[in-house]
Amino acid sequence: DAGVTQSPTHLIKTRGQQVTLRCSPKSGHDTVSWYQQALGQGPQFIFQYYEEEERQRGNFPDRFSGHQFPNYSSELNVNALLLGDSALYLCASTEKTGEGSPLHFGNGTRLTVT
């Protein structure tokens, strides 16, 4: 039973560039959430996708956008990268949205912005 998979594992970008991160949810899961985890901090909610729509968004600027595909996989796009965007980006899936379903995480993409 494949868990949540993310690609790439590491990425180095220059300030001002754009980046796309990818995620495949755990088998049987249809809801995908993205989190940003800065060094020494807990994960911070970016947004959640269900049925190819953004269901809720955290306190992140419009530079952060996403997409969910019919097969439930998802992408996170970040435009105009800032040094402060350097973090571990985590994708998590659940079997249904809301109702406290626990998140199942991938191992993340470590983004470094120079």
Add this chain to the structure above:
Amino acid sequence: QKEVEQDPGPLSVPEGAIVSLNCTYSNSAFQYFMWYRQYSRKGPELLMYTYSSGNKEDGRFTAQVDKSSKYISLFIRDSQPSDSATYLCAMSRTGGFKTIFGAGTRLFVKA
């Protein structure tokens, strides 16, 4: 004030010790409470999941929720060096789409 407060540690204990990890929260609407373990360079792994108040035990791990005090705990019995990791508390509310995490407590278990 953060919605979820967690002491970042680090916490260092000898092998075999009982470990107590704690979080406090401010939002009384939280109904679902979770503990995750995160090893270095890995994603968080779900350890315990509880609904509302009470205790839940799974092997060496016990989770406690006291909603009246807005306080949750994770106990690890007979701690092992392999338990060395960061432990994240997390919680969400009914009908909510986001899970709120604490900052994580770094635990070191010395052999």
